[in-house]
Amino acid sequence: MARVTPASSPADQAAALPAAVDALVRGELLAFPTETVYGLGARADDAAAVARIFAAKGRPSDHPLIVHVADAAGAEAFAAELPPSARRLMAAFWPGPLTVIVPRREGIGAEAAGGQDSVGLRCPSHPLALALLRAAAAAGVPGVAAPSANRFGRVSPTRAAHVADEFTALPGLIVLDGGDCAVGIESAIIDCTREPAVLLRPGALSAAHIEAVLQAPLGQRDGHSPRASGTLAAHYAPSATVRLMDTDTLRAALQSSAAATRPGDPVAVYCRSVLPAGAPGMLHRVMPSDPDAVAHELFGVLRDLDAARVGQIWVEQPPADPVWDGVRDRLQRAAAAAPDA
Structure with a gap:
């Protein structure tokens, strides 16, 4: 069974983070909480590590992952550019439950992006996730690709116990237990590769709130929209x-x-x-x-x-x-x- 590691208190975090960061550095999988749901992460700059995420979830390799970074500066490692709409949204909502899709920097993150020339980036607000990402960046891991920590298409996890139940076949998996997720549904995803920006997946942030920051209406999704995490017609389903x-x-x-x-x-x-x-x-x-x-x-x-x-x-x-x-x-x-x- 996966190893659930308490990490809510400062003392527990101090004890748990070194092993967690070491796992990321070595290209291993790690589960950790964000304010939205728990994620199953691996270093986003390592193709073999990212492939382990797809294999563990049973997820198609062309269905892109979101790359989590420690701050807006950390986004620069994966972005060829940060369009004005992305910069506005990042300034308003990061850290927080919002993912921006931007042009991807050549030579990094292709596997996490599902082979696309764009990449989804997010800076979560959960204090444990931020501590993990900052420690990982200091150890040479620029970002962590992390979809929800469940089997592909199933119900997302909002507690560490949910993750452990999902991945009984990964006995060495470290699950950092940071308590229940505060938001409970995944981040909103905004395509900022074109103007106007397009809402690809709604989240806790309302479209009206996003448009107020952009000072412009959101565009409509169409056939030119990039593939994005959690946007398949059938998803988030229990067995019932x-x-x-x-x-x-x-x-x-x-x-x-x-x-x-x-x-x-x-x-x-x-x-x-x-x-x-x-x-x-x-x-x-x-x-x-x-x-x-x-x-x-x-x-x-x-x-x-x-x-x-x-x-x-x-x-x-x-x-x-x-x-x-x-x-x-x-x-x-x-x-x-x-x-x-």
């Missing part, structure tokens, strides 16, 4: 089938006698509405009314319900308000993995 329903459809399903009793195919429900009477035996988790609170708990709820061995998870569609875009995106991709989706 996720059904995303509007409020009326969910209420009708819950009230039907056929839905109330499903032998051999138990149902869990995650909704803001009150679970109607007449649905005994269903697992019920109340969805908070605040989008940030839902983002924080979403992947943990999906994992908990999956662990209860339900066959289906019925989820109430989030409100249409743009502040729910990040949560809605993850739920839609989780539901897209359903057999008849």
Whole structure:
């Protein structure tokens, strides 16, 4: 089993970081927390190390990874240039849950970028992640490629225990335990290789907040957009089938006698509405009314319900308000993995 190493307190960090940095220097894999989700990292300037990430996750090698750097200056190692839109966003949101895609510097990070001539860069705000990246940079590791620390297409991890459960086949993997992730869904991804910049994946930061910093509207994704992490139609899926329903459809399903009793195919429900009477035996988790609170708990709820061995998870569609875009995106991709989706 993976080695979960406590690293929340300053004393624990001081004890854990040397071995963690040494693993990165040697090209080994390492799991660590960010404010969004836990990442499975390797030094981004080492093709063999990056290949270990793809192999461990079962991830296609042309599906790009995000490179995590210690600060804006660290981005220079991987960027051929930092366009004005990227610089504005970095100044406003780094460290934080935002990834910028910029032209990639030739000769570095090609494998992490999935072979593209652009690269996604992020500086996380989790204090443990920042301490790790700074120590790694001082040891000669310019950046750490790190997708979410789960098998490809599955539910992202927001606790160290989630990572250990995912990678039982990697007994030597160090998992730095920095506690639960504060944000809970992955970073927003902005393509800054062209103007106007384009939102490729929503996150905790709203499009309106991003546009306010850019002082310009975001463009629309099209066939010229680079491939980006976490943007496949089906993603973030538990083993159970996720059904995303509007409020009326969910209420009708819950009230039907056929839905109330499903032998051999138990149902869990995650909704803001009150679970109607007449649905005994269903697992019920109340969805908070605040989008940030839902983002924080979403992947943990999906994992908990999956662990209860339900066959289906019925989820109430989030409100249409743009502040729910990040949560809605993850739920839609989780539901897209359903057999008849």
